[in-house]
Amino acid sequence: MATEKRNKEEEEVKTDDGSPKIKPRPIVQLGIFLVAHSPVFSVVFSAAGVLALLILPLLAKNTYISENALMPGSARSMLSNRDVSDGSKLVKDIKNYRLNHEGQGVEVQKLVGKYMSEMVAEVYYQKFHPEGNQFHPLHFFSGPDSYTLLDNVSCASYGVNVAGIIRAPRGDGKESIVLVTPYDFINGGDYEALSLGITSTLFSLLARVTWLSKDIIWLVADSRYGDYRPVAAWLSEYHSPSFKVSDLLKCGERNTADNFRRAGTVAAALVLKVDGRSERFEDTLSIYAEASNGQMPNLDLINVVNYLAVHRQGFYVKVEKVVSLLSSSWLKIIGEIFEAVGKLAHTLNPDWNFGIPVADYLEGSATLASSLYSQALGIPTGPHGAFRDNQVDAITLKVSPRFPPDSKTRQHDFFLRGARLLEGTIRSVNNLLEKFHQSFFLYLLTSPSKFISVGVYMIAFALLVAPLPMVAASLYIEGCKALTKSTDNPTENLKSWKWLDAAKQVFALHLFGFIVTLLPYFICQVPGQHSPSNRSIMWGTTSSSLLLITFAAIPGCSPFTSRHHGTHWAVLKSVTISAAFIGLCLMSIINFATAEIGALLLVPTCLMAQPIKPALRSRRIKSMLGAFCSMVLLTIGFPVMFFAISKGLFGEGLVGLSLGGEFWTWLESLWAWKSATYLYIGMVHLPCWLLCLCILFHPS
Amino acid sequence: MASLIRSWIPLLILQSFLVAIAFGSKEAEEFSEALLLKPLPDRKVLAHFHFENRAPPSNSHGRHHHLFPKAISQLVQKFRVKEMELSFTQGRWNHEHWGGFDPLSSMNAKPVGVELWAVFDVPQSQVDTSWKNLTHALSGLFCASINFLESSTSYAAPTWGFGTNSDKLRYGSLPREAVCTENLTPWLKLLPCRDKDGISALMNRPSVYRGFYHSQRLHLSTVESGQEGLGSGIVLEQTLTVVLQPETTSVETNMQPSWSLSSLFGRKVVGSCVLAKSSNVYLQLEGRLGHESKNVDTEIEAHKLWKNADFDLSLKPDRVLRESSSLLFIFDIDKSSDSEPFDLGLTWKLPSKWSCQQAPLQATRFLMGSGNERGAIAILLKATESQEKLPGRVVTDGRCTIKANIFQIFPWYVKVYYHTLQIFVDQQQKTDCEVLKKINVSPSTDKVSSGMLEMMLELPCEVKSAAISIEYDKGFLHIDEYPPDANQGFDIPSALISFPSHHASLDFQEELSKSPLLSSFKEKSLVRSYTEVLLVPLTTPDFSMPYNVITITCTIFALYFGSLLNVLRRRIGEEERFLKSQGKKTFGLKQLLSRLTAKIRGRPIEPPSSDSPAAQSSFLSSKLIFKIILVAGAAAAWQYFSTDN
Secondary structure, three states: OHHHHHHHHHHHHHHHHOOOOOOOOHHHHHHHHHHHOHHHHHHHHHHHHHHHHHHHHHHOEEOOOOOHHHOOOOOOOOOOHHHHHHHHHHHHHHHHHHHHOOOOHHHHHHHHHHHHHHOOOEEEEEEEOOOOOOOOHHHOOOOHHHOOOOOOOOOOOOEEEEEEEEOOOOOOOOEEEEEEEEEOOOOOOHHHHHHHHHHHHHHHHHOOOOOOOOEEEEEEEEHHHOOHHHHHHHHHHHHOOOOOOOHHHHOOOOOOHHHOOOOOEEEEEEEEEEOOOOOOOOOEEEEEOOOHHHOOOOHHHHHHHHHHHHHHOOOEEEEOOOHHHHOOHHHHHHHHHHHHHHHHHHHHOOOOOOOOOHHHHHHHHHHHHHHHHHHHHOOOOOOHHHHHHOOOEEEEEEEEOOOOOOOHHHHHHHHHHHHHHHHHHHHHHHHOOOOOOOOOOOEEEEEOOEEEEHHHHHHHHHHHHOHHHHHHHHHHHHHHHHHHHHOOOOHHHOHHHOHHHHHHHHHHHHHHHHHHHHHHHHHHHOOOOOOHHHHHHHHHHHHHHHHHHHHHHOOOOOOOOOOOOOOOHHHHHHHHHHHHHHHHHHHHHHOHHHHHHHHHHHHHHHHHOOOHHHHHHHOOHHHHHHHHHHHHHHHHHOHHHHHHHHHHHOOOOOOOOOHHHHHHHHHHHHHHOOOHHHHHHHHHHHHHHHHHHHHHOOOO | OHHHHHHHHHHHHHHHHHHHHHHOOOOOOEEEEEEEEEEOOOOOEEEEEEEEEEEOOOOOOOOOOOOOOHHHHHHHHHHOEEEEEEEEEEOOOOHHHHOOOOHHHHHHOOOOEEEEEEEEOOOHHHHHHHHHHHHHHHHHHHOOHHHHHHOOOOEEOOOOOOOOOOOOEEEEEEOOOOOOHHHHHHHHHOOOOOOOOOHHHHOOHHHHHOOOEEEEEEEEEEEOOOOOOOOOEEEEEEEEEEEEOOOOOOOOOOOOOOEEHHHHHOOOEOOOOOOOOEEEEEEEEEOHHHHHOOOOOOHHHHHHHHEOOOEEEOOOOOEEEEOOOEEEEEEEOOOOOOOOOEOOEEEEOOOOOOOOOOOOEEEEEEEEOOOOOOEEEEEEEEEOHHHOOOOOOEEEOOEEEEEEEEEEEEOOOEEEEEEEEEEEEOOEEEOHHHHEEEEEEEOOEOOOEOEEEEEEEEEEOOOOEEEEEEEEEEOOOOHHHOOOOOOOOEEEOOOEEEEEEEEEOOOOOOOOOOOHHHHHHHOOEEEEEEOOOEEEOOOOOOOOHHHHHHHHHHHHHHHHHHHHHHHHHOOHHHHHHHHHHHHHHOHHHHHHHHHHHHHHHOOOOOOOOOOOHHHHHHHHHHHHHHHHHHHHHHHHHHHHHHHHO
16 A cells, blocks of 8 residues: 555656656655754654653553463462461571670571571581672673682681572472572671561471472571672572682681582572561562663563562562652653543543553653663662572562561561462472573563563664764765865865764774773772772873873864864764764663663753854854753763762752762772673763763864 | 182182293293382481392293293393393482482482483494384383484493493483383383282382382393303393382471381282292381391390380381391281281381481582583582491502592583593692593584593592583584473483492391392492483574564665665666656656546646756655655554554
8 A cells, every 4th residue: 555655656756857857766865854854853853752751651561471381379378387487486596596695697697507407408608708899891791700719818707608408309400499588697687587587487388398390599698798799609609619729718617618509500589688667558578670781580570479479468569769750740740741641542542541640650650760770770789680690580579567576476477478479489480391581581660560661662762862873964964065165175075084083083082981981990909098089089180181181192182273173063073973873872782771861861962062152153042042052961961960960869868079979989889780881981971972072162 | 700710810820830830941930029118317218119020041931931021021132132221210319318328329329310221232333223223112112202312412332431341332311301100100011910919019109209209220131141052031120219208297306207108108018929939028227226236136135126115117027137237127028918918117216317328429510600601510529428437448559549430421512622621629620640540532523422521530538529620612403403492401411420449238147038139239339329410501592583684684685785786887877868868758658657647636737847856856755755654653553552452
């Protein structure tokens, strides 16, 4: 139908022209058309991109169990009161012990180990060193096994993990499921001990059941040095042990190296934490899923937990959200508009049910924003991140009971429900005959039971970056024309090499960005103790002096050189935009959320950037407004500035004088977690931002 | 009538016996059955069924047998099998609690799934053919996919690492084979009484398969008569080893559970198999108990052996044998009958603890690395507590050493880099020549044969732990070798660790009765243990990807070559001129077309105008593009909403 129509129109073109003129191909025509009207299209596309992002909560689909083998909740729970009393007894014993013996963590570990071995589990203790995450520029994309053992380990501080393995009675031992309960053996609170109680209840059951086909490992991670580190240490010993002698083994009385036991490929892992009292009437279950660099576990794992928690055990399930967005009025207005449009659409066609209430929209967007932010940051939101680094699907479940920790009667019920939830999840995973593969890996959550798949959220990004190549092409043509006019030298009129000067400048600044990215490593090597603020000042001064050197060394690079020397700003902008486009597209493959947020910042900045001098000279309101906008965008686009704004947005209080220090700490955390966002900021965002600055002060 | 027949059956059987004796040669075919029960330290009970069927070397039988299963003898004759062992196993043998240094565990602790090895008595060139035929025959006989061992990628020919030195030996295992009653039933059919009578009647399927470990084994060996003209005899040994958890009501955790045959199996023994030469039940008690009750002679003392403060046996044993660390009670079940079934029970009165003797080194194997990266296979050997006490140390050059053989098959898709072999002894890296005495490597060929590694390690006696790691890369399977659905991963079969200088045997002080089970225990058997099966997750290609790639690349190629050819071939100026000249000629057709379109649009024919054609064309094209976008947008919206609801 459509082709017919087009054929006819083609015919028309020929006949209407009268003389048979060669008609350009439709695709070429389309290209020319887009390039010719690039300002309009860039505004339309960018606006559509932002709109598509805002509309995402409306497009979220309900989650569903994709893998049939999981069958959550189809089996009756086998937990008995005996199991629960086992769990309660452990919690009571730990409490008593802690009261009597202050600060003797190792003994508590022995107590937990004793309970495990009474349940016929194979128990072992693993020592680990709370090694700080060190930045090394070359370790960015290497695997988790790249961490090296420190040579001089002090025995003063080391943690001890306790792990117990229940072997599946008739299983073949090829696969295992890991349960992790982080517990601080020295300072752990009463709530934390409850997580041990729940898992102990479950473990007592699993030691008896006959349906297990995968081995179960219960890891009590020593969270004295954070939640993540012990789990990562255990996993690295599990997957890539060093057979060489380690100094750590000499510490303490137990020799731990020989006892380390394994149980096959890890199929899935669940991290259970109990903290704080629930603010709601029900017990609350928070699901954390984001791992390093925006990796997510298979959606089916979240689905199973969510299904069992909501429909079987009556938990209130939530995922993290940006609370400050819930009360923002602009989002509310947008939500109201969407609701009105949805209602209108519903009256037009009763099948169109895309409208959602304002409250839902607000919740959805707050969750979506948090989901995007956590993925973009690239820092795992819990110990499950360590598993994802080893290609294991894992989530962290944080349970908040609605009762105070010393309430005995409530505790029984709480243990029963918590353990049933875990039992159901483990039973589902136990059913799996294959790896998690059926459901999504690339998704954003808007609520525990709603998700946006990659196919939908890609649209927003695609629309956002679509104007970049168009504008680049149109600017290039414009710049070439301008250059041909301005110069009379025929050799310079060699059309195809116009971009070379600009490319040199862009390349120089990208190189500069690369060096700035690596600088913190060398600053860390500077001897002596420095506060983060001092380090950030060091970084800032070295970077700016480097920038000056770059400007001085490469003629035509600086915005302060004379007009005749430099390239035309349009060509420079064109190459800058191309570089930004390539950078954003590459980043969208590595970490989509970073690219999305980066595009939101970078695309308007790049598109709006234009020389400020002619605008001021012309004294026309339109151009003045444009210059003002580009200046505002550039200010926001400066990484430090954006960091401050986002901090304010997330309700963490306005940052004061220590901004530089805080920014340094933030960046340090980024590189310590090997977040690709750090590379993006240093190697894509910063150079492009500087280039936009160059364009802004271009002497044309 | 029925009762008449029933009374006739024993008579008939007796008659057949008499006939056999009358017409047979010096030796007759013999069948014996035995059941060994053994409480295990971790509150479980091991039951080991042992059936032995002997066909003596003779010519007179010809193709006929009285007791010996015809299927097996045909198999032996047809494929010239010298020795063969087939085992079906479910569950893992717990070396720590169930022992690793007694004949029972070294013979019956088998790897998960199916394991088959056979030695043939054929010329070297025919061994592979015989093996292939044998796998198919066994596959049909035992209702299992043993025929998968036919492919040359799944079996290997170990030279010395397996324990049996023969170049006509073939070994293969299928770790993924599920074992169930369908495999047990044909196995039972080989017994003269099946599971209708005698000890095998205990094999109640639900209780047998409820166990923690289940291994059904068939071992056959030919006995050369040595005489000219006389065929070879066959010894068929069938064993079933199960580890069961007795149901217990006591809450006390350190108390061993009491059990009886009927509580373990849900059945009782009512009489022995009439065709069996001997049918005995043995009860082995290990550890402390054995030591305590030494040097007992009088009747009262002997009585104390089975009824004492520690435990109580429900039946009086016919004989009691002593071994260095265990007691063996022998019961004869011939006396039992329908009215008085044999139901042996053991009641514990006091909590007791003992430990089983373990192999000198305990082996575990695991994969290093995760995901789809390159990985490594590591075998960890750890010294057990009983290592020092064990005999079998070899002193060479003033050094006390333990020898350990490692035999490992690698499927071809696990591409092992043999040069990366690293050996650590007590967390110190050793060079190969220090500990490696012998090594035999046959690398795998892609899709043709599997790789094999045989190693003989010589470790110092005081070794605490030894680790061997070898790196591998994951290969890609051929497209039709992938399972149809998403898969769990692929298996690397168990490695076999054997200790050539250690032999396990039970040394009974008294002279033995001619029980085949006990004589097999008395023979020195090589101490061996199998490691875990490993799961390698291979990269599964997205099979819709080739289609996507083809479409995308074709589109790109078409665009690229199309435009390139256009650029290269077309001369715009020439073409314009050509078209202009031709336009005048072929005006008629164009006119006709334009008239047609004009009629459709209902407008008068516009005279061909020549003013600013470029502007008009761009305007028209923009309109066209706008229309196309509109239609595409409408289609996309329709598609979205129609699929969403």
